Amino acid sequence: SQQGEEDPQALSIQEGENATMNCSYKTSINNLQWYRQNSGRGLVHLILIRSNEREKHSGRLRVTLDTSKKSSSLLITASRAADTASYFCAIIQGAQKLVFGQGTRLTINP
Amino acid sequence: IAGITQAPTSQILAAGRRMTLRCTQDMRHNAMYWYRQDLGLGLRLIHYSNTAGTTGKGEVPDGYSVSRANTDDFPLTLASAVPSQTSVYFCASSPTSLPFDIQYFGAGTRLSVL
Numbered sequence: 001s002q003q004g005e006e007d008p009q010a011l012s013i014q015e016g017e018n019a020t021m022n023c024s025y026k027t028s029i030n031n032l033q034w035y036r037q038n039s040g041r042g043l044v045h046l047i048l049i050r051s052n053e054r055e056k057h058s059g060r061l062r063v064t065l066d067t068s069k070k071s072s073s074l075l076i077t078a079s080r081a082a083d084t085a086s087y088f089c090a091i092i093q094g095a096q097k098l099v100f101g102q103g104t105r106l107t108i109n110p
Numbered sequence: 111i112a113g114i115t116q117a118p119t120s121q122i123l124a125a126g127r128r129m130t131l132r133c134t135q136d137m138r139h140n141a142m143y144w145y146r147q148d149l150g151l152g153l154r155l156i157h158y159s160n161t162a163g164t165t166g167k168g169e170v171p172d173g174y175s176v177s178r179a180n181t182d183d184f185p186l187t188l189a190s191a192v193p194s195q196t197s198v199y200f201c202a203s204s205p206t207s208l209p210f211d212i213q214y215f216g217a218g219t220r221l222s223v224l
Binding site: 030031033040041042043044045048050088092097098099100101102103 | 114143145150151152153154155158168169200202209210212213214215216217218
């Protein structure tokens, strides 16, 4: 499979700290997307970064993309309890369909 | 509220029974998708539809069928359920099937096949 692979699989931090999750992939991409999934819910799109972009911001989220290393990172600054969720990266593969990684399970402790 | 509606929210099903999971969107999106989510395996694409009247196979299509008679509805049918189909099923849609489009997800159907 050429899906994105997130690292770490699980992350637990204190509220207010920054959380960094990484995604590595094996094939060339046009863009990479990050999604969040709260427990028992569907996925929600967070941010899309194109292959010609190196960094993108959205509120407390910062995504970087290094196409030479085939990796992306998602940084959540000043974490809050509501950020507790699973985070997935997704890339296009094959018949132009999104392929999701296994996700990073983030827990924010009060 | 615009979005994707999945039904039922959960179901316990005897092996060998036929089951249809329903998915309806009111965003007039052209593309729709069915995924299954299993612990440790992330989301895997079962079937997709780029536009009404067309469907395609994803990564794990065996044992499932879909139809896309109109833009809004994209039902997923398990003809004869097996325990390995126990999973959480998510329907999603996107405005087009182009690679840069983001996907919008329903809340999921939790299916247990016994």
